[in-house]
Amino acid sequence: xxxxxxxxxxxxxxxxxxxxxxxxxxxxxxxxxxxxxxxxxxxxxxxxxxxxxxxxxxxxxxxxxxxxxxxxxxxxxxxxxxxxxxxxxxxxxxxxxxxxxxxxxxxxxxxxxxxxxxxxxxxxxxxxxxxxxxxxxxxxxxxxxxxxxxxxxxxxxxxxxxxxxxxxxxxxxxxxxxxxxxxxxxxxxxxxxxxxxxxxxxxxxxxxxxxxxxxxxxxxxxxxxxxxxxxxxxxxxxxxxxxxxxxxxxxxxxxxxxxxxxxxxxxxxxxxxxxxxxxxxxxxxxxxxxxxxxxxxxxxxxxxxxxxxxxxxxxxxxxxxxxxxxxxxxxxxxxxxxxxxxxxxxxxxxxxxxxxxxxxxxxx
Ligand code: FNR
Numbered sequence: 252x253x254x255x256x257x258x259x260x261x262x263x264x265x266x267x268x269x270x271x272x273x274x275x276x277x278x279x280x281x282x283x284x285x286x287x288x289x290x291x292x293x294x295x296x297x298x299x300x301x302x303x304x305x306x307x308x309x310x311x312x313x314x315x316x317x318x319x320x321x322x323x324x325x326x327x328x329x330x331x332x333x334x335x336x337x338x339x340x341x342x343x344x345x346x347x348x349x350x351x352x353x354x355x356x357x358x359x360x361x362x363x364x365x366x367x368x369x370x371x372x373x374x375x376x377x378x379x380x381x382x383x384x385x386x387x388x389x390x391x392x393x394x395x396x397x398x399x400x401x402x403x404x405x406x407x408x409x410x411x412x413x414x415x416x417x418x419x420x421x422x423x424x425x426x427x428x429x430x431x432x433x434x435x436x437x438x439x440x441x442x443x444x445x446x447x448x449x450x451x452x453x454x455x456x457x458x459x460x461x462x463x464x465x466x467x468x469x470x471x472x473x474x475x476x477x478x479x480x481x482x483x484x485x486x487x488x489x490x491x492x493x494x495x496x497x498x499x500x501x502x503x504x505x506x507x508x509x510x511x512x513x514x515x516x517x518x519x520x521x522x523x524x525x526x527x528x529x530x531x532x533x534x535x536x537x538x539x540x541x542x543x544x545x546x547x548x549x550x551x552x553x554x555x556x557x558x559x560x561x562x563x564x565x566x567x568x569x570x571x572x573x574x575x576x577x578x579x580x581x582x583x584x585x586x587x588x589x590x591x592x593x594x595x596x597x598x599x600x601x602x603x604x605x606x607x608x609x610x611x612x613x614x615x
Contacts, residue, residue: 264564264567265281265563267567267571268280268281269281271570272339272570275427275429278426284420284509284510284511284512285419285420285514287420288509289506289514290508290509290513292516292520293509293519293541294541294543296520297517297547301608302546304596305607310596311598313592315585315588315600319537320407324355324558326588327548328559328560328581328584329351329356330358330359330561330565331505331561331562332360332362332562333361333566334362334364336361336566337366337432339567341573343364344366344371345371346576346577347565347577348374349574351375351378354578354585356379357378359382359409360380362382365428365432365434368403368435379406380405380406381405381406381407381409381481383408383410383411383483384397384409384410385411386410386411386414386460386468388461389459390471392459394475395439396436397478407500408479410481410483412485414460417511420510427449428449429449432449434449434452437456466496469498469499470498480498480499481501481503481537482499482501484506485505486504486515486521487524487525488524488528491525491528492528494534500535502529502534502535503539504536504537505518505539505560508562508563518541519540519554522536523610526555538551538559539562542560542564542584543561545584545587547559548588549591549592553605561580564584565580568580568581
């Protein structure tokens with residue numbers, strides 16, 4: 252039975268995590284990049300958008316189901332890939348996938364999961380899971396991992412393109428994956444090179460990041476897998492169009508939760524121009540970065556997102572109560588979203604249109 256002091260909102264769960272996780276872990280999860288300008292902007296931009304609710308519409312039955320890449324989900328709220336979840340709770344990614352499964356939604360597993368992609372798949376074989384990939388100079392390593400993801404029945408490859416190298420932040424400068432945890436998808440690399448610590452393996456993996464590639468890498472990726480490809484980290488209509496030209500099936504508008512290039516706009520702010528740029532192509536557009544409330548979900552859908560993804564909220568849920576905590580996060584967002592829909596006069600997702608929001612004028 253929930254007590255009155257239990258955290259209820261995502262912000263309260265973050266506070267709980269800040270009080271209960273060790274500093275190494277909390278700083279790793281919570282920080283943005285440089286001065287955290289974009290991290291803050293992700294929330295401020297949502298707050299600047301105002302809603303235009305309509306009254307006296309029949310909202311007695313709400314339908315919030317959606318399809319993502321053809322897969323039916325109970326709600327348009329999914330989980331973004333975030334690394335090293337076992338620092339937040341010993342069950343890590345296994346807890347997350349079970350919570351996602353119980354809510355009937357989807358998750359993306361990070362390449363840097365602390366549980367292997369096969370073990371996560373075995374825990375929830377029927378849950379919709381996508382696998383996140385980085386671009387490495389070692390293409391054979393990419394092929395090997397993608398083939399494993401295909402075999403384990405992941406439904407899409409989510410290619411992160413905003414990571415030619417990692418963004419910097421004071422709070423992460425001494426970060427090291429604790430020795431009892433693993434880069435679980437890299438055991439073959441670990442075995443072949445016999446690294447003595449996570450720090451050595453981590454440095455090797457970072458050195459593999461390929462910043463020499465251009466958009467033709469998407470053509471290559473599509474040639475080595477039959478899975479749909481979602482491109483994550485798009486912030487301009489120009490890049491969205493290139494992603495479409497190179498065969499992307501989906502675009503995740505994202506600034507990586509403010510962790511890569513500081514000073515870029517909030518993802519919600521650039522979402523409408525990206526939606527506009529790919530309109531009519533059949534490519535699905537999603538967003539993440541800063542979603543913390545049901546009204547945020549409503550605003551994102553009104554501005555053209557097919558679904559939203561959340562990164563840190565799932566981590567805060569894990570830190571609170573493992574699987575039950577992630578479930579609480581997803582339920583909270585779902586219930587807040589349904590309440591917001593009813594109050595705004597929307598019974599189903601197709602009622603959520605751009606006329607529901609007032610946006611402040613943008614600079615261009
Ligand atoms: C991330 N993110 C991320 N993205 C990715 O493509 N691969 C990864 O391994 C990670 N790892 C990661 C770790 C942590 C601790 C965070 C906070 C984020 C980015 C993530 O997928 C997502 O874009 C953001 O987290 C979304 O922003 P919010 O919801 O955290 O505000």
